[in-house]
Amino acid sequence: xxxxxxxxxxxxxxxxxxxxxxxxxxxxxxxxxxxxxxxxxxxxxxxxxxxxxxxxxxxxxxxxxxxxxxxxxxxxxxxxxxxxxxxxxxxxxxxxxxxxxxxxxxxxxxxxxxxxxxxxxxxxxxxxxxxxxxxxxxxxxxxxxxxxxxxxxxxxxxxxxxxxxxxxxxxxxxxxxxxxxxxxxxxxxxxxxxxxxxxxxxxxxxxxxxxxxxxxxxxxxxxxxxxxxxxxxxxxxxxxxxxxxxxxxxxxxxxxxxxxxxxxxxxxxxxxxxxxxxxxxxxxxxxxxxxxxxxxxxxxxxxxxxxxxxxxxxxxxxxxxxxxxxxxxxxxxxxxxxxxxxxxxxxxxxxxxxxxxxxxxxxxxxxxxxxxxxxxxxx
Numbered sequence: 123x124x125x126x127x128x129x130x131x132x133x134x135x136x137x138x139x140x141x142x143x144x145x146x147x148x149x150x151x152x153x154x155x156x157x158x159x160x161x162x163x164x165x166x167x168x169x170x171x172x173x174x175x176x177x178x179x180x181x182x183x184x185x186x187x188x189x190x191x192x193x194x195x196x197x198x199x200x201x202x203x204x205x206x207x208x209x210x211x212x213x214x215x216x217x218x219x220x221x222x223x224x225x226x227x228x229x230x231x232x233x234x235x236x237x238x239x240x241x242x243x244x245x246x247x248x249x250x251x252x253x254x255x256x257x258x259x260x261x262x263x264x265x266x267x268x269x270x271x272x273x274x275x276x277x278x279x280x281x282x283x284x285x286x287x288x289x290x291x292x293x294x295x296x297x298x299x300x301x302x303x304x305x306x307x308x309x310x311x312x313x314x315x316x317x318x319x320x321x322x323x324x325x326x327x328x329x330x331x332x333x334x335x336x337x338x339x340x341x342x343x344x345x346x347x348x349x350x351x352x353x354x355x356x357x358x359x360x361x362x363x364x365x366x367x368x369x370x371x372x373x374x375x376x377x378x379x380x381x382x383x384x385x386x387x388x389x390x391x392x393x394x395x396x397x398x399x400x401x402x403x404x405x406x407x408x409x410x411x412x413x414x415x416x417x418x419x420x421x422x423x424x425x426x427x428x429x430x431x432x433x434x435x436x437x438x439x440x441x442x443x444x445x446x447x448x449x450x451x452x453x454x455x456x457x458x459x460x461x462x463x464x465x466x467x468x469x470x471x472x473x474x475x476x477x478x479x480x481x482x483x484x485x486x487x488x489x490x491x492x493x494x495x496x497x498x499x500x501x
Contacts, residue, residue: 123164124192124195126165126192127187131170145198168232173186174195195230196226240286241317242321244321247323247328253389286406313349315352317402319354319402322334322359324366335356353406358370358374358384359389362393431479448474449476452467454495
């Protein structure tokens with residue numbers, strides 16, 4: 123099964139209604155030593171920006187950053203083998219065949235993170251939506267109350283021949299990194315952006331401007347230290363209000379002491395917007411591509427193709443268990459009612475070193491050996 127990123131999709135809602143997906147099933151072999159037809163791949167489209175996790179252990183299987191990216195999330199099983207594959211000069215008509223392997227089956231968790239050059243972040247009612255509406259052709263809902271925006275909105279901004287995508291990230295509140303409000307839903311989108319613009323209500327109506335800025339910086343730091351160090355500027359909004367003009371010099375000086383670049387604007391009137399856009403284009407163009415996995419989550423590297431060595435341990439007075447992924451897979455393909463098949467399986471255990479580890483674990487004649495769901499008597 124293959125997930126591949128495509129243009130034209132902006133949500134994962136289709137997976138909510140279709141949670142079980144199966145690839146095609148192969149067909150049995152036929153006469154004349156003909157192999158059966160392989161099952162058809164299942165190619166599932168997903169939005170660009172989708173990160174794929176295993177549900178059972180949180181392992182990151184891959185990241186569909188842009189259209190055209192694809193991930194094989196589940197492999198089909200190997201086909202069976204007829205008796206002709208075991209024919210030799212000694213055994214002209216061997217009574218042995220291998221069943222086909224079952225395909226991989228697993229539950230996945232998909233997360234969609236917006237792909238944007240610039241993320242507008244700030245407390246609720248800071249004016250991010252108004253700024254995006256003024257600077258681009260986007261039409262986010264705008265009103266004078268908190269949490270107007272409940273889902274991120276993308277807008278395209280042009281400067282000369284250059285184009286840049288800006289995301290209005292819904293307002294963050296204290297405790298967002300712990301999931302307060304819709305904190306994690308908001309914060310994960312910021313991981314995709316290469317440049318951050320902190321939008322602050324400079325009027326003081328929502329709180330002391332410098333305190334608001336520090337609150338957002340603290341939330342980013344708590345969620346992911348990498349986010350707190352991402353290139354950024356501060357946008358001091360609502361300059362159309364007398365209180366904002368009065369507060370601006372103090373905020374500017376406090377930010378300058380930290381080495382933070384700031385721009386006063388009014389999203390309502392457009393004042394200062396042209397200078398801000400030039401600064402955003404310059405900063406985002408110089409910013410490196412973000413490492414979307416350098417966050418609060420641990421990245422689990424997938425193991426290589428090599429098989430782990432088998433291990434054995436005694437689980438009772440007369441029983442042992444053999445732990446070997448290779449042996450379990452092979453056992454599921456054997457018909458143990460056929461003597462030739464059972465003898466061949468015994469040879470394969472010796473080849474993979476399983477016989478040695480069982481002997482080291484003290485296996486004796488008459489003991490029961492368990493391999494996955496299989497149990498057999500050791501002779």
